[in-house]
Amino acid sequence: MTSQTPVAEMHPQRWGAPESATVLPDSARALVDLAFGLQDHPAVVGATPPPAALDDDLLGALRALVGDENVLVDDATRALRTRGKSTPDLLRARAGDLTDAPDAVVRPDGHDEVAAVLAWAGEHRVAVVPFGGGTCVTGGLAARRDGFAGLVSLDLVRMKRLLAVDEVSMTATLEPGLRGPEAEALLAGHGVTLGHYPQSFEHASIGGFAATRSSGQSSAGYGRFDAMVVGLEAATPTGPLSLGSSPANAAGPDLRQLLLGSEGAFGVITSVTVRVCKAPAETSYEGWRWPSFAAGSDAMRTLAQAGLLPTVIRLSDESETAINLADPSSIGGAGGGCLMITGYEGTIEQVEARRAAVTAVLTDLGGTPLGNEPGQAWAHGRFGAPYLRDALLDHGVLVETLETATFWSGRQRLYDDVRAALTSSLGEGSLVLCHVSHVYETGCSLYFTVAARQGDDPIAQWQAAKAAASDAIVAAGATITHHHAVGTDHQPWLDREIGEVGVRVLRAVKAELDPVGILNPGILIP
């Protein structure tokens, strides 16, 4: 069964569908002008990609595999498959830089056609970039093309089927091209949900969630995406991989966990079997105020270690709370402190029981309940931040995010060090905001958002800040990325995370599964 509500293409220079593009809200203009100065930074219009490198013989062989209509070489399509949606990606796109455009976009349908495209690419030494939703923010769609005859974007847009639902085992098998809303619409037909809502939800794909170890805003309740996966199939240049005999087993290393997070460098994930849950009858989001980020974080830790997490739990630091644009009326308000959002999903009984238990703990720890309004405001605006980024880029404000995770005992140091590194690099007048949005019994994520007035070279400006933050992260022993994947941006720090031997293991697996090295060259593996 295929989704009846296809997700629209994103704007080539902005986040989201073209018709959804927004301008800076009036309520924020004065504040932004005061903080950074309003500048006019329009995007270049009418840029075209460089001429395609693949000749007609090569393209003809490709067309024979997937059909003429599924090998696209027009400029507009190639522009739409150029890079992802990090701020550097957007800055390049806005500047009219399409140098990373693929030579062609190929749209195979099904595992066998994907395998055939990989065989064609291996034979002719063509680099292949698997493409799901195009929402990557770590440079994972800008593969290296030197040494290759060309580069194609392997677009999974035709693979959007719900292949199976097992309502006894509560699993669903999904094709990788399904975007978040398409998958949820199909699952809703069976009364079930994945419950996976990263900020990229509206455009990101099932295959992308798997290939990048995505984590959603409801991770406290539904788990990370990698924790939902019980099976997967992948096409690799070496052959097919089909994994998932059981929820868990002891039949050697868990190879599912080797494909999850492999970012298209080991193979193309052609289906994913995931644990699903009954669609919630009740959802309820609330706000809490804490006197400090530390006090709110400690409360999160208490809940996680007591096995009492809500479905959604997130905590903004003092700065993010003050700048909360999702609720402009609260800016500079008398409240102060740190805003926490708690969300509950499930049956009415589950929601009530969990809410009562959590409320008792949070009240006991000194939290102040703020009722449903802040929760509803958050839920309403939960996918909106990337649109605001575009509106700020229009006005010469550099906005970007980065995220990390550590164990609870290291949280304060990590927060202090990364904040100091970003502030020091971006200079006076920059804003550094942070929130915790994914918690575990043993630790949590930290998600930073920065804003600064753009200098002459905003990409270099960000790269310097990112490098300073990444250095601080690895020095603190934390992870270089909790849920955004490695791509190219995190690669310089990967060996600090998994060691030289860990990198060698990745290279060995890559050499076995992709001996010619056509899959996402330069992505993930240093």
Next chain:
Amino acid sequence: MTSQTPVAEMHPQRWGAPESATVLPDSARALVDLAFGLQDHPAVVGATPPPAALDDDLLGALRALVGDENVLVDDATRALRTRGKSTPDLLRARAGDLTDAPDAVVRPDGHDEVAAVLAWAGEHRVAVVPFGGGTCVTGGLAARRDGFAGLVSLDLVRMKRLLAVDEVSMTATLEPGLRGPEAEALLAGHGVTLGHYPQSFEHASIGGFAATRSSGQSSAGYGRFDAMVVGLEAATPTGPLSLGSSPANAAGPDLRQLLLGSEGAFGVITSVTVRVCKAPAETSYEGWRWPSFAAGSDAMRTLAQAGLLPTVIRLSDESETAINLADPSSIGGAGGGCLMITGYEGTIEQVEARRAAVTAVLTDLGGTPLGNEPGQAWAHGRFGAPYLRDALLDHGVLVETLETATFWSGRQRLYDDVRAALTSSLGEGSLVLCHVSHVYETGCSLYFTVAARQGDDPIAQWQAAKAAASDAIVAAGATITHHHAVGTDHQPWLDREIGEVGVRVLRAVKAELDPVGILNPGILIP
């Protein structure tokens, strides 16, 4: 800090410490005689291993690395490090067959000494078998020695420290040689517990739990061992691996999950950092009766999918319930049906709340509460079955177990098919019992125990039954092992589980981490 309560060596021909050896209980003699005929099968006494193959020069170099007293070549020590504790292993040991004895037992202390021993072994082409508790039941300690200058058992007995406890993050870092009770005694000093209680608990080691993806009887509450691990260090011939920046991350594939379950074939795990929980203030075990295995299984599924699992939940099928030797008074009793054990651990409030919620669901589904007595009987006898096996082997009764797991929708077929395969292979008069002891939202394990009168070649008798069961398991698409690992016994079916490409990935990782192939040759990887 090191444990003050060292676990004793196991008997070379039986499970458990020599002084714990038992005879067949009087209450069972008549039943066993009726079912299988009481025979007298004494073990051979005084067998010695073949002469050691390593010469003095090689041993001298090894002694220089770890100290003279830590290179042992006496027959008794070598005999104690021969194979594991599967029924075929015991049958061989009882027959006086010590042909798999190592040439020496080497006891390094710490990561660097382990690495030095691996370097020595690589240089001289000596096979190395990492040894933790020696409880393996899948042939994982009988490495291949052809093509090697010799074979040493790398005994982790000196690595028994609790290296760190982080009471904020609720993690502990343990050395691999700690046996279950030793680890728990050290953790109890900090008021925390791992909560990992496989049947082998009294003798198995932390390193073994990690290397084999062990799952304990309290897995519903505390999780599988692999789910507890947040970090690990390993010595490999290629170099050190140190993983675990964070509870979870997106920094590429999760390489922790590649070392977990690697059965000593990729490296020697030299420390493990695990999530711990507060030691429970309250524990409570209860019994329930179900009209059928299917009804009880469905109730387990309902609990798992509602997020309402007890800490322990297990369900015996009709046969296992009838033959429940842990509670002989119930045999042939009027109850019939299937016995379920539910256990609750935590604070008094947690135990009461979870018990109330579970009781409501189970009552609603048609379960009959049996009170605490069956629960206490189970808890009292939970580690006892392997002793009973020895007592039955003394009387010529072949007893062995195997286990698998599948998704809920496949449970009935898997149960029927494996049961039929075992019954058919072992013939009339054999007993096949089954229980579910590990449940997930999407599926469960099935654990089979068989008993039959020993034929002339009991090892071949079991191997035929095991092969029939394994064929049925892979035909049903289930896992060849839920928590006993691959070893050598499951190897013929591994390619059916992970595919030819999956096996190639394991080989590639092995070649990278252990290029000479000294680590556990012939184990895990076909």
